[in-house]
Amino acid sequence: MTVHLPLIALVALVGYFGIKMLRPPLWLIVLLLLGGFLLADTFLAPAIESATQTGVNVLNHTTK
Template structure:
């Protein structure tokens, strides 16, 4: 069985859980999100995308 969820939903649920149960401050979550957007516009973006795709492939056990 395969479930398809948008990454934004998964990250949002994780952030909500971190704020609710771990006591992480909301401004820290916002700061991390903004840093992620900034990081996506740097030279590291291709490596991050490749690593993310590889991780999804490993988790889903699919091959190209």
Template sequence: MNVELPLVVVLGLLVWGAIKFLGVRVWLVVVIALFGFYLADTFLAPAIDNGTRNGVETVNGNHD
């Protein structure tokens, strides 16, 4: 049985859990999200994208 969830839903659940159970402040989550958007507009974006895709393929076991 395969369950497909958008990445946004998974990240949202992780953030909710961090705020609820770990005591992470909401402002810190906002700062981290804004920093992520800032990084997406820099020269590091292709490297981050490539690393993320390779990590997902490794976890999913899609080795060519």
């Protein structure tokens, strides 16, 4: 049985339970979100995208 779950839903679910269980301070959550947003517009963005795609392929057992 194959379950198709959008990545954003998985990230939201992990984020929700992470915040509920670990109780990080609000400033840390904002800092991480802002840092990720700003990092996406740097020269590191292609490397992050490639690493993310490789991780998804490993989890899905797919190859190019």
